[in-house]
Amino acid sequence: MSGWLQAEDHLRGFGGFHGGLALALLASAMRAHAPELELQSVTGRFDRPLGAGFSIDSRLVRAGRTLSVVGAGAQGEKGTAIEASAVFARRGEDAWQPVTPAPPAAPGPEACEVFAIPAEFVPIATSMEIRPVGAARPYAGGPVPELIAWVRLVEDDEAPDVLRFILLMDALAPSYAAVLSTLAVVPTVELTVRQGAGLAGAVSPWVLLRATTLAASPDGWVDEHIDAWGPDGTHLGSAHQLRVVRAV
Known part of the structure; x- marks a missing residue:
């Protein structure tokens, strides 16, 4: 390229x-x-x-x-x-006992409402469909810094390959925003994505994401972990983000 x-x-x-x-x-x-x-x-x-x-x-x-x-x-x-x-x-050879995280309890994407992000706020959101699971929403002042949602790309119905997967792992708003009640930006400083063994067998365009803030310092540094599963509960991979909160 x-x-x-x-x-x-x-x-x-x-x-x-x-x-x-x-x-x-x-x-x-x-x-x-x-x-x-x-x-x-x-x-x-x-x-x-x-x-x-x-x-x-x-x-x-x-x-x-x-x-x-x-x-x-x-x-x-x-x-x-x-x-x-x-x-x-x-x-390598499949010679070792696999270990994967269990998915959260979640209804299928068809049972969850679409969460529309204004295009003027995040233009690329028009290329994605996001259906939150549970009541947590960004900037809603909730009790837990966690967001769970089904996501997919709307431009095709292909199951995610590794490049689509990297994109989708950055689809959600920062999980720390779930405990904020006023608008602040939480940009990414560092992002690591690791595909799981299950990604190669994915057949659905839908991916269930759970983004959780593991720790946040008083000066705004946020340690976030993200896991992804297919509709059948297969773990597809994970990501880790270092973010920092900044007032608008």
């Missing part, structure tokens, strides 16, 4: 080009350096928002027969905006 990419307005999140989509594009570029290996983990550090356009560069950091490390960056008009790295590995 080379050249200048135009960051069209409908692909923006809150305040800039959508972080999950940007990380998926970086992962795609890095995958070219390890075409025979599977993506195990990808991490992006967001130094500044991406504006109207950007370019992507990628490089092989370490090549191995069973494991490779690749790096990449997104360069905006003001310099480096995102620095990323990924681990790719050859699939």
Whole structure:
């Protein structure tokens, strides 16, 4: 992937080009350096928002027969905006006892109402359908910093591959926003996404996400964990976000 990419307005999140989509594009570029290996983990550090356009560069950091490390960056008009790295590995034998988290109790997506995010607030939300589970909503002043919802991309009915999965893992509002009663921005500083073994067998476009704030400091740093399951309860993967709260 080379050249200048135009960051069209409908692909923006809150305040800039959508972080999950940007990380998926970086992962795609890095995958070219390890075409025979599977993506195990990808991490992006967001130094500044991406504006109207950007370019992507990628490089092989370490090549191995069973494991490779690749790096990449997104360069905006003001310099480096995102620095990323990924681990790719050859699939091994199924010789070990798997451990996966159990999904939360949730009705199917058809039983949950659509949560419409205003396009002027988060333009890329028009490309996603979000159906919350339970009463928690962003900025509703709830008791628990957690959000659970079914999400899918509306432009196709394909089950998520690894790149779609990276995008969807950044689909929800910050879980910390569930305990806020006034508007504040909670941008991502660092995002790590790891696919689970179940993602390869996914057959539904719907993904059940549970985003939970594990800890939040008095000065606004938020440690968030996200898990994903398919409608059949199969664990699809997880993500970890470092966020920071800032007053509007």
